[in-house]
Amino acid sequence: MPSSFPLPGVVTTEREHRVPLVHADPSRGTITVFTRELAAPDGRDRPWLVFLQGGPGFEASRPSAPPSGWMARALADFRVLLLDQRGTGRSTPVGPRLPGATPAEQAEYLTHFRADAIVRDLECLRAELGIERWSLLGQSFGGFTALSYLSMAPEALREVMITGGLAPVDGRPVDDVYAATWARAREANARYHARYPGDRARLHALLQRLDAEDLRLPGGDRLTARRFRQLGLWLGSSTGFERLHHLLELPPDSPAFLWDVQQATGWERNPLYATLHESCYADGGSTRWSAHRLAPDEALHGDLLGGEHVFPWMWEEHGGLRAHRDAAHHLADHPWPRLYDPDRLARNEVPVAATVYVDDLYVERTFAEATARHVRGLRPWITNEYAHDGLRADGDRILTRLLDLVRGRA
CATH class of the missing domain: 3.40.50.1820 (Alpha/Beta hydrolase fold, catalytic domain)
Structure with missing residues (x-):
């Protein structure tokens, strides 16, 4: 009723x-x-x-x-x-x-x-x-x-x-979509660094540190460089440039920094968002981890922050997604109508x-x-x-x- x-x-x-x-x-x-x-x-x-x-x-x-x-x-x-x-x-x-x-x-x-x-x-x-x-x-x-x-x-x-x-x-093939979104990510990164040029060196140093150190988020997950790159998601919102800049101002091992990163990369609250994300672009066919396959090297190993992209490793590094891991891999090969x-x-x-x-x-x-x-x-x-x-x-x-x-x- x-x-x-x-x-x-x-x-x-x-x-x-x-x-x-x-x-x-x-x-x-x-x-x-x-x-x-x-x-x-x-x-x-x-x-x-x-x-x-x-x-x-x-x-x-x-x-x-x-x-x-x-x-x-x-x-x-x-x-x-x-x-x-x-x-x-x-x-x-x-x-x-x-x-x-x-x-x-x-x-x-x-x-x-x-x-x-x-x-x-x-x-x-x-x-x-x-x-x-x-x-x-x-x-x-x-x-x-x-x-x-x-x-x-x-x-x-x-x-x-x-x-x-x-x-x-x-x-349109899903690979066309993700090739285009990576191009837009490059443009957004360039606009961000034009606004805050001092953040380029700060970001580079942070990503190197995260590759070298075992820095833990409050929930227990390790904060890796590739997880931090997902904060490029912010660059698509009206207040995202400022949110990222103010985050990079904080000491990386401070409680405020670690808490804010955990909240910003918390795909676990709505696991469907990650697990079904690529399927929303699959107007027929399989996705086969399109965003990951088409990612430029600087998005995987360098300083390029991604956008609304999901990667196979997320179901290992994000503790709240691990239970979906095997199903997510099956869905990547699913022939969507x-x-x-x-x-x-x-x-x-x-x-x-x-x-x-x-x-x-x-x-x-x-x-x-x-x-x-x-x-x-x-x-x-x-x-x-x-x-x-x-x-x-x-x-x-x-x-x-x-x-x-x-x-x-x-």
């Missing part, structure tokens, strides 16, 4: 839904999917907007009270549905221990947690709630999921807004608007622009005003602009 309660500026309704683990085979049992509905006190009869969170493998944003940013703007027009993607948050979680007696069985279980399964979950929820059509707002991986929704069930959608999430939809229907997208009739961030570290701009041209009627907003996290940094303005575009007001 749903439970509702008022908070300052918003009425919240929480629901748990039962959906098939395998939509094509309901005999495999069910899992729980959790949703949180937000509505203005006078807006419970407004149309629905589903927010699709970034990831993969992250639960929905948790609202503040009163709501702020894009949520506050959305509530002026909509009642908002926040979805904890299957496997995350208050939905049936995917933790360190995976169902299945063998790594192959565990990997097979995880194949049911991609964007296509999330879309089918939402279709179950839409039928359960008696909703004819709803709108989507997809951030990053949420945008990928929105494109899958447009491919699978466009009749369910009133309008779609995407921020930093236009994935290639033409069956297509996520998008390019013919259907080319005939699309649903209004769509999307931001394309010029300096996006995670989603290649040229591929995003190609997708914008491919999806019939999609109106792109190409901007260098924001990084990949523009919705978090300036959500009111971005959502307002996307609404104006998708509704023909701009």
